Amino acid sequence: MKSVNLPICYMLMCFGNALSQHVTEVDISSCSLTCGQRQTGAVPSVAGRPGKRGAKGNKGDVGNKGGKGDQCICEIEDAREIVEIKTQMAALHPECHQTRFYLPRKTQTSDYFRIKTALPELHDFTVCTRIKGSGTNGKVDGTVISYAVGAKYNRILLIADSQNVIGVNINDQYGQVTNIMQNGVEYHACFTRSIAPRSVKWYVNGVMKKDLTSSYSQYEPIPAGGVFILGQDQDASAGGFDSTQAFAGEFQNPTVWSRALSDTEISILSDSKCSCIPDAVVLEATPDAVQLEGAAALLLPDDCF
Structure with a gap:
């Protein structure tokens, strides 16, 4: 059994460090994500397609012409980062819970x-x-x-x-x-x-x-x-x-x-x-x-x- 905090790394798929940017139409088909080993075991990789912002995909930054091979790597070590991400999610549209x-x-x-x-x-x-x-x-x-x-x-x-x-x-x-x-x-x-x-x-x-x-x-x-x-x-x-x-x-x-x-x-x-x-x-x-x-x-x- 996993806690909610473990798979939170998937939220960063193809977003790199630009957490404040809200990207649409991220298709999970051709960009891999590796979250590494955790105390409950390895998290399987998930694929995604480069999106529509940026010149070229680079470590999860999305782009019009980004190649498929760029790896989006997520390592969340600090629980404060997880709280920060959840806060950003809640702030997107506080009148409704978006999940x-x-x-x-x-x-x-x-x-x-x-x-x-x-x-x-x-x-x-x-x-x-x-x-x-x-x-x-x-x-x-x-x-x-x-x-x-x-x-x-x-x-x-x-x-x-x-x-x-x-x-x-x-x-x-x-x-x-x-x-x-x-x-x-x-x-x-x-x-x-x-x-x-x-x-x-x-x-x-x-x-x-x-x-x-x-x-x-x-x-x-x-x-x-x-x-x-x-x-x-x-x-x-x-x-x-x-x-x-x-x-x-x-x-x-x-x-x-x-x-x-x-x-x-x-x-x-x-x-x-x-x-x-x-x-x-x-x-x-x-x-x-x-x-x-x-x-x-x-x-x-x-x-x-």
């Missing part, structure tokens, strides 16, 4: 994020996150969100499979939608559940794509006190992972509300990463609330748009 996480490997069970925040009992709720699957071919595949309570492992489950289907599982009841999300493309995905009146809706990029209400015969509350994981499907509490159901790629701003957001509110969230709806938030994946496992990494958030 970005990365899972580099697909067919494994060791990489995932566990949210340490305890969810209350949920009657109505909304779950939203930005996701970007790794790869250049095919659709997003794998488990996005898994919430298990005791021996009930599918209290909330959002999973995409190889059959071009996304499953929205609520209290062991299963609704499904056609998967339109391509790997390598960022999407804002949400689903809402209301008990009275009964309603379950699925949204992509701010637009309601399917009303799933009829897929659920029971509208019971989601119990409190469970385990909330990003990137793996729980078939046992905090475990029982299947490598074929693992997710690889990025998550941004995963959030849970204890009410069903309106169509307008979800559209606002989709339109800008800086937007937030603070009313009734019960879970936010802020850096201090996330336990990183395996090669899971915390990245510097993208600029807002």
